[in-house]
Amino acid sequence: MSPLPEPPQIKEEQEELYINQEGEQLQKSNHVPLRSNKKYLNCEVCGKTFQYKSKLARHVRAHTGEKPYFCVTCGKRFNQMIHLKKHIRIHTGEKPHSCSICGNKFNDLSAFKAHMRIHTGEKPYSCSTCGKGFSQMIHVKIHMRVHTGEKPYSCSTCGKGFSNLMNLKTHIRIHTGEKPHSCSTCGKTFRQNSTLQTHIRIHTGVKPYSCSTCGKRFSHVKNLTTHSRIHTGEKPYSCSTCGNKFSQLTHLKSHMRIHTT
Numbered sequence: 001m002s003p004l005p006e007p008p009q010i011k012e013e014q015e016e017l018y019i020n021q022e023g024e025q026l027q028k029s030n031h032v033p034l035r036s037n038k039k040y041l042n043c044e045v046c047g048k049t050f051q052y053k054s055k056l057a058r059h060v061r062a063h064t065g066e067k068p069y070f071c072v073t074c075g076k077r078f079n080q081m082i083h084l085k086k087h088i089r090i091h092t093g094e095k096p097h098s099c100s101i102c103g104n105k106f107n108d109l110s111a112f113k114a115h116m117r118i119h120t121g122e123k124p125y126s127c128s129t130c131g132k133g134f135s136q137m138i139h140v141k142i143h144m145r146v147h148t149g150e151k152p153y154s155c156s157t158c159g160k161g162f163s164n165l166m167n168l169k170t171h172i173r174i175h176t177g178e179k180p181h182s183c184s185t186c187g188k189t190f191r192q193n194s195t196l197q198t199h200i201r202i203h204t205g206v207k208p209y210s211c212s213t214c215g216k217r218f219s220h221v222k223n224l225t226t227h228s229r230i231h232t233g234e235k236p237y238s239c240s241t242c243g244n245k246f247s248q249l250t251h252l253k254s255h256m257r258i259h260t261t
Helices: 010-015 053-064 081-092 109-120 137-148 165-176 193-204 221-232 249-260
Strands: none
Touching: none
């Protein structure tokens, strides 16, 4: 493998000259605002305007694909120095942003802000179709696939499609048998971290979900949903043979044996 080239100097942009649309040469110094009697700098590709030549230079890389900054550890390249600095924290383990409520730490400010919405309940992004709110824009984009039916990720083993890349990765473990999440108390392993967290409540006795009608508490939200049907009388599972209805799927399956024996 050929050695990586020397990383560019951070001051590289400061040494370049930029020409505006009138062919006029601008000052060398970086991040100097245009004088009031001069026009803003325009991107020749999309027409977007900038007051500072340094910002124009960064923007142009979105069109050219140029990535002059690279990580000396893994070689990954970036079009902005700030993105490289964030990336380096993956290797160093640095997490400068800490949640004052739960103590979770983050290497990226945007990830930290998104996390804080878990505690505040803020959901500034909403689905234009059904109005459902989300704490992150990426979650809105993924949710929209429920309405469009789009499933851009497919399993190379069985062909099953998924709207979410994470769901595909979790699904693949069915084929590989991989269970990377293990319980530190009993050693039981799981394909998903969420399943592990639910399992841990067996050991801790934590029951975070409570019935608003009778107050009974549950360790899993699904158990609460099933319990709530006692109060509502809802029976969503019906027998296709005789029409009897049941509040739980397990009860329906037990009932079906009457018809099969």
